[in-house]
Amino acid sequence: MLPLSGRGRSRNGDVTSVPVEHLDYSFIQSCSDLKHLEQILRVLRSGQEGFYPHLIEFCERHIEKLDPKSRVLRKENRAATAACFSTEEWRNISEDLQMWERSIRTDEAELKRCAIFSDAENVPPVRSSNSLVQQTVSSSSALTAQEKDVLARREKDKGNEAFRSGDYEEAVAYYSRSLSLASSAAAFNNRAQAHIRLQRWSAALSDCEAVLQLEPENIKAVLLMEPHNTTALKLLTDETEQHQERRSTGRKILIQEVDEDAQDEDRQKRDVSEGESGIMGNTHKTPSCTNRQTDGPNGQTDISSDDTPAGAPPPGHAHLKNEENTLLENREEKHTQAAAEFERLKDEGSGSFRSGCYQEAAERYTEALCYIKLQRFTEARQDCDSALQLQPTNKKAFYRRALANKGLKDYLACRSDLQQVLRLDASVTEAEQLLMEPCNACEFVQALTAARSQDDLLTCAELLRSVASERLPRFMGWQLDAHTLSFVTRALNTHLLHTHPELVYTHLQQLHDTHRLTTVLMMLGRDERSQLSQLFQNLRSVQTEAFSQHDITNLANKYL
C-alpha cells in the first residue's frame, strides 16, 4: 500500500495514509469505520487523485447513513432568497414582516409620546454589596402600561425557558414576576403547568381558575386540567397504593391499577368500571393519551409563542371527551373531596367550551358519571333523564341511567335501560355483561333457572364465574335443591374447572355454608353423588397454591 503523495503535512496526514484501493465503491460500501470514511471523503474532495463526483456523492450518502451529524457533511449554503420558497410561503414571510414594521412603528410613536418619567428615584442605588429570584419585580410603579407589558412578556419568556430546561421552581418565580407586572391568561396557564410539575395541586387549581375567570373560553386551561387530573390521579393512585402498602410498579397504567385499588367498592362497581372502560373503547389507548397530555407542555409550542388560546377542533373535542370520560372512570372514592373539586372544575371547564344541544347532553351525562362515581344515584338518574330528553338515542346516557338505577336498586328499570342500550347497539358487550350479572338473589335464581331449563351449562358457568363466592349462599339459599346442585356441579366440572379452579374451590366452600345444603346432600341421587366426587377428583389433580390436597379432602368429606 503505497502512500499517495510524498508530502504529508501533519494536519493532512490522512491524505497520505489512504491507499488508492480504498477509493472504490465496493470498499466504501463495505467500510463502516467512520473516521476512515471521512478521510476517504477528504481525499476525494481534495481532488488529488482525480475528480470523481459520483463517488464523492456515494461516499457522502454512506457516511450520512452511519452518522447523520458528521461534520464532513456540512455544506456551505447560500443564503435563501425569495426564489427558494413557494409563492405562498414567501408572501407569508414578507407580509409578516410588513405587519411587524407597521406595528412596531406605532409602538415606537406611542413610546415617544409618553412623558419621559424621570426614573432616577426608582432605579436601585449605585453599587456599594439573596440568591433567590424575587417574586415581584421591584420599582415597577413608574412604568407605563406598555413597558409593563413588554417586561411581563419577557419574564414570561424566561419562565418558559426555565420550564423547558426543567427548572420548575425558577419557572414559577418568573411567571409570578410576570404576573406582578401585568396579569395575563398565558402566564397563569404556564404557572399552573409549572405547579403541576411540582405537584402543587391547589396552587395549580387556583391558577386555572384565574385563567378561566379572565378568559372563560380558554381552551388551554381546560386542557391543562386534563394533564392536571392525570398527574393528580397518578398521585392519588400512589397514595392509595401506599395506604395499601403495595409496591408501585414503574409505569402506572391508570385504569388497571385504579381498578385493583378499589377495595371499598364492591366487585360489581369494579365490573361496572371495567365495563365502562370497555364502552369508552379506549382502555389501551389511555396511557398513551395521558402520556401525550403530560408531554404537551414540552412539545407544544403554544406555551412559548401564542398568548391566545387555540380553538378546539371537533376531533380534538371528541378526543377530549373520551379522555375526560376515561379519566373520570378512574376516580377514587376515597378522595371524594378532591374528586368533587376536580369534577366541579371539569364540569365548569367542559361547560365553558361546549355549545349546542349535543354538547349540553354530553355535559349532562358526564355529570351523571361523576354522580355515579360518588354514588349519588338520584342526581345521576336525573341528569341522564335530561340528557335523554335532549338526545333520545344516546346509548351512553341509557347505560349511565342503568347504572344509576342499579345503584338505586331499581332493577327493573336497570334491566330495561340495559336492553335499550343493547337495542341501540347490540355489540356493547358491557351492557350484556351487566345484564348477565346478577345483582341480587332474585336475578341470580332467575338466571340460573333459565339456564337450567335450557340445560345451558355454559351460561351457568358464566353466571357462577361472575358471582362472588361469598354471595353464593345467599343467592342459592332458597332455591337449592338436588337438581340445581347437580346442574351447578356439572357446570363447575365441565367449564369452570379448567379456567378457574380456585373459584371452584371457593364456591364449593361457600356453598357448603348454604342453609339447605345438608338437606340437599342427603337427597342427592347416585348420579349426582358420582358427579360431585368426580369434581373433587378433578380438583385434587389441579396443582395450585390456593388450596392443598388436604383442603380438598376435607371439603370432600363435608360433601360426601
Next chain:
Amino acid sequence: MSAALEKPQIIAHLQKSLNYTVFESRWIPCSAKFVCMGNFARGTGVMQIYEIQHGELHLVKEIEKPKPIKCGTFGATSLQQRHLATGDFDGNLNVWNLEAPDCPVFSVKAHKEIVNAVDGVGGLGIGDGAPEIVTGSRDGTVKVWDSRQKDTPVVNMEPMEGETKRDCWTVAFGTVKVWDSRQKDTPVVNMEPMEGETKRDCWTVAFGHAFNDQDRCVCAGYDNGDIKLFDLRNMSLRWETNIKNGVCSLEFDRKDINMNKLVATSLEGKFHVFDMRTQHPTKGFASVSEKAHKSTVWQVRHLPQNREVFMTAGGAGNLHLWKYEYPAQRTKKGADDVDMGVAGSVTLLQNVTLSTQPISSLDWSPDKQGLCVCSSFDQSIRVLIVTKLSTV
C-alpha cells in the same frame, strides 16, 4: 426535500453597501431601526441609523464623530430613553441620545487604549439592579461604570503595590472596569493588573447573572485564551479558565437569570458552551466544544426569544445557527462526591455563507423573532430573516 425545508432557513432579506468600515450594528429597541458604527476612511467615527421601510433600508440619520467608534450597546438604558453607549478607538466611553447626538449624555475617558468591547445591563427591563456598563480594552483593563457616580468608581479593587495577597490579581492579567453612566470619571469597579505583569488584550466582555438587585457577574475574554468570571456582588474572581485560543466573543444565554450557559468563541474555528449552573471547586464548569467555520469565530449571539438557539459568525463570511440541547441530567456526582455539571450537546440547524470577508458583528432584533442584522468587513450590512425558529 421536506426535511430540509423544515429546518430554519436564513434569508438574506436586505443588503446595503456602505462607504465606511463598519464594526458593529445594533438594533434600536422597540423599533424597526438599527445603528451601524464604524469609521470613515478619513479617520473619523460614524454612526448611521437605518430603518426598514416597505422592504427597503432607508438612511434616517448620519452622525459623525472625531474618533472611530468600535462598539456600542443599548443594554444599560431605559426603554424610553434608548441611549447608545459606545466605545471608541481612543478609549472613551460615551453615551449618546440619538435624537440629539451633538453632545453625549455621559462621557468619560475609560481606558488608555482602544475600547474593544462594551456591554450593558440593567436597562430595557433586562436585569434588576442598577444600570451599568462594562468596557474591556487593549490596555488589559475591564471597568464597570455607573453613570450616577461621577467622580469615583463604585468599587475600586486596584491591587496595591507590592501586595501579593490577592491571587486573583496575579493571574488577572487584564483588569475589569465596570462603568455606570451616572458616575462620571471613575469606574464603579476597577480591577487592574499588578505592576510588572504583562498586560493582556481584553477582547470581549459580557454581563450575566443579573437576576436581582445585588447579583451580577462580568465575564471577560482575553487574547491569550483566558476567560475570567468576576462576581460583582462579592467583588471576587469566581472562575477562570483558558481555552488555548484567543477569545473573540463571549455571551451568556440570558443576562437576567441565574447564570445558565456561557458561549465563548475563539480563534481557530472553535467555540465552547459552558454549563454555568454547577460549579465544581476544582474542575469549574462543564463544557462542550464544537469546531466550525474553519476560521475565527467572530461573534456569538443568542436569540432573545429562545435562549437555547444561537448564531455564530465566522471569519469566512458564514453564519451557523446552533441549538443547544440539555443532557438528561445536568449534574452528576464526581469522584469526590461533589456535584459537577454535565454539558449537553450542540446541533447545527443551518449554515449560510454570505460573503468572503469576516462577519464581524451580528445582532438579533429583540422585537421580532428571526430578524437580525449583520455587518461584515466587506463594508456591507445585511438584514436577515431566519424562518421556523418557533418550531425549533
